[in-house]
Amino acid sequence: MSGKDFVEKDYYKVLGVPKDATATEIKKTYRKLAREFHPDANKGDSKAEERFKDISEAYDVLSDEKRRKEYDEARSLFANGGFRAGGGGAGGNGSYSFDFGDLFSGSQGGAGQAGGGLGDVFGGLFNRGGTRQAQPRRGADVETEVTLSFEEAVDGATVPLRMTSQAPCRGCNGTGAKSGTTPRVCPTCVGAGTVSRGQGAFALSEPCKDCRGRGMIVDDPCPDCHGSGRASSARTMQVRIPAGVQADQRIRLKGKGAQGERGGQPGDLYVTVHVDPHPVFGRKGDNLTVTVPVAFPEAALGATIEVPTLNGPTVKLKLPPGSANGLTMRARGKGATRKDGTRGDLLVTVEVVVPQHVTGDALNALEQYREATASDDPRAALFRAAKGA
Incomplete structure (x- = not known):
């Protein structure tokens, strides 16, 4: 799109919408026209293809709030006689002859003398001329x-x-x-660090190759x-x-x-974050875990056992009579800190310890216990299940 097109073309007329049309109305109208004149639906029809290009160009400008405002201001400027194309020199029908190329490129002489021409006004839109400052750039992660x-x-x-x-x-x-x-400001991207590549109704932005995305040379x-x-x-x-x-x-x-x-x-x-293991405690989410050994009499008869915590005093838990190996009990509020400031629990797993060497009174007591419980076979249910009983 040239600067001349930007001023002379009536994009509202191209889309067939009023100048006060909303963004939704513009989008709806564009979609309807794009479907009607799309090259895929009009193969071999050069007029339809040209019409589709005009529609896409109009939508590129009117769908962007900033560009639409610039377009409206530029059209208003020329419509009000600020500049007029054509004529035969000063005074001919009140017009002044000038070259749009000079106007937008900011060349010296004629209309281009005023502040470097309109390149300063439209430089951001056409990536031409202007004194746009290099843009701030975010630091790397x-x-x-x-x-x-x-x-x-x-x-x-x-x-x-x-x-x-x-x-x-x-x-x-x-x-x-x-x-x-x-x-100096990169003349290709005018300090933006990126350039746009048109794709019909869409524009793809990519880093400027001349300044490698810095916006400066x-x-x-x-x-x-x-x-x-x-x-x-x-x-x-x-x-x-x-x-x-x-x-x-x-x-x-x-x-x-x-x-x-x-x-x-x-x-x-x-x-x-890497975390070193602990010799005693483990972790499951917001809960801490610990395995506590207990003696056989404590598991069989029940007991109150003392359990260590990570960063505080010990806690006492009541071990019920007949506790099996692997039973897990819970000490509430003794786990890891959560995001809301509360704490998880400490999960205490019981491990029944079998003595390796038994002598004296302990041996006699166990012999008496075995005789007293001889009729209670702990594997009877296993064999019944194996036989399908």
């Missing part, structure tokens, strides 16, 4: 890892992290230009950063790892990554 103890993962911890990331070069203050010189590069404006920077920062973090969890810390360019926002820091 940074990845790092940290290893915590089991206790730190459960309760949270503030840890020092040493990171190496890109930051503005100190030799050129991030401009990329040698001291005493300044970079350096003619005399800084010797320290070779024109990139960035340099490696090592720093140590204190980072708070929240309580209850899981092993191998990836945490995002907003704004803690590399610094941005030209006032852009910093990137984010992503921390992958």
